[in-house]
Amino acid sequence: MARNAKVIIIDQDPSRRAETQRMLALSGFAVMGGAGYGMEAMTLARETSPEVVVVALEEPMARSLQTVESVADVLPQVPIVAYSSIGDPNYIRRAMQVGVKDYLVVPLQEEELARSINSVLVQEERRQQRLAGEVEAQAYGTVVTIFGAKGGIGKTTIATNLAAALVQRTNQSVALVDLDTRFGDVAILMDMPTDRSISDLALPDEEIDREAVQSCLYTHSTGVAILPAPLRPSEWHSIHPGHIEKMVAVLATTHDYVLLDTPGTFNDIVSRALEMCTILLLTATPDLAALKDTILALEMLRSWSFPSEKVKIVINHTSDAHGDARVDIQRVLGKEVFWTIPYDRAIPQTTQLGMPIVAAKPKSKASQAFIELAYAIGGIRSRPKGMLERLGDRISSVGKPQDSPEDAMEKVPAPVQEAPAARAPEEWLR
16 A cells, blocks of 8 residues: 555634645545535545545534545545544544545644544455455454563563453463563473474465464463474574464464563564554553653554554552552553553462462452453443342352461561552652
8 A cells, every 4th residue: 555645634724734744645545636515525635646635524414424435435445534523423423424434623733633544444455355356254362562672571471360250251262472582481480392393384475374373382271272382592682573473363363362471672573462452451560660651652653653442551569559540650651551460479479379369369450450351342231240140249258167278378577578669640750
């Protein structure tokens, strides 16, 4: 898809039309002209043969929608992007019915407008490929990349627990791929053998098929299928991003979810993991260094025009001492925090058992956070407890005849200290 796609603008307001043209020109699009509603718009559409139409939808609604419908009749294969000061869902729905592919509410942002145009162009290209029979229909799972701008922030803990929670709570298949080129600890944390690994799939593309990938997978007791990292970092030298893309594509045709655990650094393999993801869990902890690096990561993603709707901020190791730090963190990062994972001293203890905390201690606060995250990723509302479950919780809160193994483990002195409280945002920015 060419960056300088041909665009026309239809807007009754000349000053706003000029401003939209300026935005498009700065984003590299070739603006072929502008017009108002009615015959002026129809004439421009016929004479210029644009690749995208950008149209303002304002009162009178009937006339603006009539213009869109007429342009869609003249240019049936050209996507239409609308912008409007009207955010009413009924009006948006009506605009979609007459041919609008995307609808933006003003004030327009240059980046958002460019992303919308590129998106509708890709969608139209895909539609044409389907009509031509060039797209092979097949199921494709959700690819979730867990990425962070530095090490030691718990990406692997999030990846292993989210994978286990997805299997156990959604009853869907999950593959966890260890792409950490420096340490690759998924197999160790899950207490799995490493006789075969990603390095055994450093093959020609045509040989990386379901059988080859399956031979390198190990199934954990939680039901998670694991593709381990090589035992020695030097073995990564034989692996290139094309290998990773093929492996992930194969796994995505056989699993509902493919989770990619990445290192706390940036390289070609991480770049490919970001390009392939459906959802990016951008992970940080509530300390100054991690937040500063996360701001830089967000800036890097914006410079790539990475779809912002894919990026979900996850803050790990939060504690009661942080209070309302979530609001402060959102203000510092300039982006909403999608999820928080509380600090739990049982996590390193369960790790020693080779078991995610969601399996070893499902009632802990951290486990509940991971389980709710799995529901959120799966688009499932958490199931409310029934009467018998609530009664069971009430009975268990009164007391037990003896400690369960999980409760006994809680009484073992923790090998780590509580996470330090986050500093106020005013201190971060000094």
